[in-house]
Amino acid sequence: MATAQADRSLDVYQLLGVRHNPSVGVKPADMVQSLQNKLGIKMTARMMGVRHLHVEDAWTEELTELAPVTARKLVAAYNAFEMIEAAEGPSMARAWMIGMNPWMDDLSPVEAIAQGDCEDVVAAARVYSDCG
Known part of the structure; x- marks a missing residue:
């Protein structure tokens, strides 16, 4: 089952056209936890379109399937943050x-991801992390 999740996640990376994939091999629940730790629960919930404040209750227990829109938002947010963090801290x-x-x-x-503009965020993070 873990292999099926990894294969499904790979499709999301391909959809986003991400060259550098910090999220490769990272479980969605771990991506959520990382974003919550770095950006806060409310901001993570806002990006993902989750109304309640305890995103981890909904996602990190038994995260088996995400809606495609939510998966794209999660991967975009995680990749963007990780690219910028690697370049700038x-x-x-x-x-x-x-x-x-x-x-x-x-x-x-954060607002762009919430609106579904995942590709723009990943592209901007890539440019920023490559060029500073």
Whole structure:
């Protein structure tokens, strides 16, 4: 079953066109936990479109299947944060995720992901992490 989840996740990476995949081999529940630790529960919930504050209750117990839209948001958020964090550190990655971004019509990456603009966020993170 774990192999089926990994295969399904790989399709999400391909859909996003992500060259550098920090999320490869990371379980969705671990991605959620990481984002909650780094961005907070409320912000993670907002990005994923979850209304209640305890995202971990819904996802981290027995995470077997995510809706395609939610999976794309999760992978995009995790990859973007990890790319920026690797290039600039955790404080800058957090600031980048919550700050206005000209690549996204001055929305923050958190807001853009919440609206489903996952590809734009990953592209902007890639450019930022490559060029600084």
